[in-house]
C-alpha cells in the first residue's frame with residue numbers, strides 16, 4: 001500500500017469517526033429537547049440522570065444542585081452507587097472544583113492521580129458543571145464505566161452537551177415554578193380575603209383544594225395537570241366576589257332570587273379571569289363546576305365528558321365540603337352521611353369515575369375528618 005493511500009485511509013477513518021460522534025451528539029440533543037420540554041425540574045433531573053447513565057454506560061450517575069448560601073452541593077437525582085443523602089462540600093477537590101471553575105473535570109485513574117480515598121467514585125470520574133444563563137446550578141457526575149475503560153474526549157463532549165442543555169431547561173423550569181408559587185400565594189391571599197368577609201365559607205376553598213388534588217392524583221393526574229387542578233380549585237368560587245355580602249352571610253334559607261344571584265358565580269368567576277391567557281383551562285374548570293353529569297340541573301347546559309375534567313372533580317370536592325359544613329338553614333352531615341350522598345348522586349350529579357376515585361381516596365384516610 002502506498003504511503004499516500006495509508007494517509008488517505010486514516011483521514012477517512014477519522015472523518016467517519018468524527019461524523020458519527022457529531023451525529024450521536026446531535027441525536028442525543030434532539031432527543032433531550034423533545035423529552036424535557038414542559039417537564040418540571042424534578043422530572044428533568046430524573047430524565048437527565050437516566051440519559052447520562054445509558055449514553056455513557058457508567059455504574060453511577062448523579063445530579064447535584066448547588067446551595068450557594070451554605071457552600072455545598074446536595075444530591076437531587078442519582079442512579080447506581082450513590083446515595084440520596086450525599087452532600088459534596090467546599091473542600092472537595094474534584095466535584096466542587098468543577099463547579100467553581102465552570103469547566104468539566106475528568107480523572108481516568110483516581111488512584112494514580114493521587115486521590116487514594118476518594119469516596120464518590122471507585123476508579124474514574126467525569127464531572128460537568130450545570131451552567132445556567134444567570135448562574136451555576138450544580139453538577140452532573142458520572143463515575144466508573146461498566147467496561148472499566150477510561151473517559152475519552154468524546155465522552156466529555158457528550159456529557160457537556162447533556163449538561164448544558166439540562167442546565168438551561170432546569171433553570172427555566174425553576175423560574176417557572178417560582179412564578180407559579182408566587183401566583184398561587186397571591187391567589188391564596190385573595191381567596192382568604194374573600195372568605196374573611198363571609199361567615200359560612202371560612203376554609204372552604206383550602207379544603208376543596210385538598211380534596212380535589214387528592215382525587216386528581218388518584219385518577220392519575222400529575223405535574224402540570226395536577227397544578228392546573230390546584231389553581232382551578234383555589235379560584236373556583238372567586239365569582240362570589242360579585243355576590244352581595246348580605247346574601248352570602250344570610251342566616252336563613254335563601255329566596256329564589258337570592259339563589260339565582262349565587263348561581264351566577266361560576267360565570268362571573270370565568271369572566272373575571274377570562275383575560276388571563278395562561279389560565280384558559282383553569283377558567284373552563286371554574287365556569288362549569290356546577291354542571292351536572294347527566295345534564296339534569298346544569299347551569300350552562302353541559303353534560304357528561306363535555307364538562308371539563310377539572311370541573312367534574314371540583315363538583316365532587318365542592319359538594320362534599322358543602323355537605324360536611326354547617327349552613328344557616330341546616331346542620332352539617334356526618335362524614336358517612338356525606339359519603340352516602342355523594343355515592344347516591346354518582347351518575348346523576350357527579351361523574352361516576354370521579355366518585356370512584358374520591359371513595360378510594362377517602363377509604364385510605366379513615367381518620368380523615370372534614
Ligand SMILES: [Fe+2]
Nearest residue numbers: 236237289318
Ligand atoms: Fe361554587
